[in-house]
Amino acid sequence: MLADSMQILHAQSNGFCYGVQRASRLAEELIQKGVRPVYTLGPLIHNPQEVARLAKLGIEPRERIDDCIGGVTLLRTHGITKAEFARAKELGIDWVDAICPRVKVPRRHIDKFLKQGRTVLLLGDSGHPEVQALLSYSTGKVSVVTGADEVAGMDLSEPVGVVAQTTQSREAFERVVAACRERQADTASAFTICDDSEMRQNESRKLAARVDLMLVIGGHNSANTRRLAEICRQVQSRTHHVESADDLTEIDFASVNRVGLTAGASTPDWIVSQVDECLRKSLKNHVSAQVKCPP
Numbered sequence: 233m234l235a236d237s238m239q240i241l242h243a244q245s246n247g248f249c250y251g252v253q254r255a256s257r258l259a260e261e262l263i264q265k266g267v268r269p270v271y272t273l274g275p276l277i278h279n280p281q282e283v284a285r286l287a288k289l290g291i292e293p294r295e296r297i298d299d300c301i302g303g304v305t306l307l308r309t310h311g312i313t314k315a316e317f318a319r320a321k322e323l324g325i326d327w328v329d330a331i332c333p334r335v336k337v338p339r340r341h342i343d344k345f346l347k348q349g350r351t352v353l354l355l356g357d358s359g360h361p362e363v364q365a366l367l368s369y370s371t372g373k374v375s376v377v378t379g380a381d382e383v384a385g386m387d388l389s390e391p392v393g394v395v396a397q398t399t400q401s402r403e404a405f406e407r408v409v410a411a412c413r414e415r416q417a418d419t420a421s422a423f424t425i426c427d428d429s430e431m432r433q434n435e436s437r438k439l440a441a442r443v444d445l446m447l448v449i450g451g452h453n454s455a456n457t458r459r460l461a462e463i464c465r466q467v468q469s470r471t472h473h474v475e476s477a478d479d480l481t482e483i484d485f486a487s488v489n490r491v492g493l494t495a496g497a498s499t500p501d502w503i504v505s506q507v508d509e510c511l512r513k514s515l516k517n518h519v520s521a522q523v524k525c526p527p
């Protein structure tokens with residue numbers, strides 16, 4: 233049975249991060265001005281429910297830049313590759329830059345390290361659009377690593393510069409830097425994880441340690457939400473990554489007195505509110521340890 237005294241605690245940082253808020257505002261401004269069609273190259277943000285909501289307003293994701301002819305294209309928060317940008321110019325695509333200014337920071341450090349003759353180790357997910365964009369602009373050797381383990385097998389005879397995708401964790405970054413130093417490599421580093429990501433990770437970790445069960449809300453395709461779930465899981469084994477209230481039915485809430493709610497940087501407030509509301513309604517009925525939200 234669900235505990236009728238169950239408390240629901242929210243992380244303070246829930247809601248869109250600065251970059252996603254900015255991209256969303258730019259998109260909605262275009263719609264309000266009557267611009268049609270408005271395209272985004274790939275999803276504007278990694279949240280299927282929000283992308284579906286934006287699509288209803290007239291903001292349509294397109295897979296290829298060639299499919300964006302005839303509309304105004306928003307350049308997504310994570311950036312686009314050099315080839316995509318060149319193609320957009322070639323096709324005369326009308327675009328609005330919604331790239332988060334903070335995702336441009338690692339690029340500056342990569343350029344600096346390459347100019348210093350260093351090989352760059354970029355801590356990140358190689359398939360992520362942010363990393364793809366960074367790699368496309370780099371003019372020298374940049375190796376993507378997913379963690380310190382990968383440093384062991386690398387040739388570090390040349391000086392290295394370590395940077396990170398903006399949504400990585402500080403611990404993972406520090407471990408990569410330490411692994412390079414342990415191998416006596418000439419190592420420079422630039423901490424390029426964005427403040428917003430770090431604050432969210434720290435708050436979520438603290439909250440996860442105070443509750444009996446942690447819900448991390450956000451798109452399954454959202455790298456920052458997955459990372460948040462990993463971080464929470466380190467201190468709270470009953471951590472679940474949910475996309476929406478529908479996923480709550482799968483979770484066993486037995487013996488849970490306190491639930492923590494946190495959300496990825498691309499999770500809109502309305503989804504967090506739906507999850508909260510669903511939990512509260514289920515508590516009212518408290519029929520079992522499973523949550524069942526009315527349709």
Ligand code: SF4
Nearest residue numbers: 249251332334398426
């Ligand atoms: S997480 Fe940080 S870098 Fe990424 S979009 Fe948000 S504010 Fe920008």
